[in-house]
Amino acid sequence: MAPAARAGAEARVADMTWLVTGGAGYIGAHVVRALRDADITPVVVDDLSSGHRAFVPEGVTFVRGSVLDGELLERTFAEHDVDGVIHVAGFKYAGVSVQRPLHTYAQNVTATATLLAAMADAGVGRIVFSSSAAVYGTPDVDLVTEATPKHPESPYGESKLIGEWLLADQGRAAGLRHTSLRYFNVVGSGTEEIRDTSPHNLFPLVFDALLDGRTPRINGNDYPTPDGTCVRDYIHVADLALSHVAAARRLAADEPVEPVYNLGSGDGVSVGDIMRTVAEVTGIDFEPEVAARRPGDPARIVASGELAARDLDWSMRHSLRDMVSSAWEARRGA
Structure with a gap:
């Protein structure tokens, strides 16, 4: 794109309003702040089933409701002149999804279809979808790429893959511009005002154990990995x-995008590394209890972020110590 054309496109993007579904959650609230820092106006829709109203910054429009509510979405699009959507909302607990498959499909598939229908009715033609590396299941490769075969092993992973299919089908049928971002384990905090409150994620489990005087637990220490x-x-x-x-910027500027991107580190870290870093950062000396392996846990799953680095300014700007220390500060400030 020529410099003058790029400048014009960037000016148009800065004037835009983007809806963030799940914008009161851990990931969504960080996206809201990043949009605001980029001079893009965020509007949040969240039912607060796992999000927190306090995570939404003052001055950002907040609409309480479910993405399953098509009428609410249509009103929100009309009232706020929405230009695009970043769809983060969803039921994100892979293990629990095995016991609650219908709930998972309703929250992740039916809700996405409802959102796409409301977008089509409102003439909103751009979406960034928060997908998951769970679509790969247990890949038999050292480094996962976007071309790695998809074999989801839970209703959660299946629902995310179906979400990607819905976007692709709507793209072919109605010209929807879209991309899906797949990632594995999201940690850390960009501000002490937001923390991961999931009852299933590693960092909250470890911090809660330490603050309660318990010893954190890991599942297996006999994998064919360095530690x-x-x-x-x-x-x-x-x-x-x-x-x-x-x-979102790339979609808004009508620049080419891949249908999916992995946001991967390229090398990964071990659970043992995390535990050692937690002990250093917190000043709490501990040796984790070692439980049995969890069935189906592969020794290593690491993805390449090469395509995202090329197109989406993706890079690992934070070290493992940064991840742990920022998450710990947010947890202690809660």
Whole structure:
């Protein structure tokens, strides 16, 4: 794009309003702040089933309601002249989804279809979808790429893959411009005002155990990895939020995008590394209890972020120590 054309496109983007579904949640609230910092007006829709009203910054429009409510979405699009959507809302607990498949599909598939229908009726033609690396299941490769076969192993992973299909089908049928961002383990905090409150994620579980005087637990230390513990992608939530905004900007400027991007570290860190870093950052000396392996847990799942680095300003700007220390400060300030 020529410099003059790019400048014009950037000016148009700065005047835009983007709806963030799930914008009162841990990830969504960071996306809202990143949009605001980029001079893009965010509007939040969240039913507060797992989000927190206090996570939405003062001055940002907040609409309490479910993405399953098509009429509410239509009113929101009309009242706020929405130009695009960053769809973060969803039921994100893979393990629980096995016990609650119908709930998972309602929240992640039916809600996405409802959102796309409301967008079509309102003439909103751009969406960034918060997908998941759960679409890959247990890949038998050292480094996951966007071309790695998809074999989801939970209703959650299946629902995210179906969400990607819905976007692609609507793109073919109605010209929807879209991209989906797949990522693994999101940690850290970009501000002490927001923290991960999930009852299922590693960092909250470890911090809660330490603050309660309990010893954190890990599942297995006999994997074929350097320290015997599982190796995973852990990425900082603020880095993730920046790439959501970069994707929105690219869509708004009518620049080409891939249908999906992995937001991966390229090398990963082990659960053992995390535990050692937590002990250093918190000043609480502990040796984690070692429980049995969890069935189906692979030794290593790490993704390449090469395509996202090329197009979406993706990079690992934060070290593991940054991730742990920022999350710990947010937890202690709660």
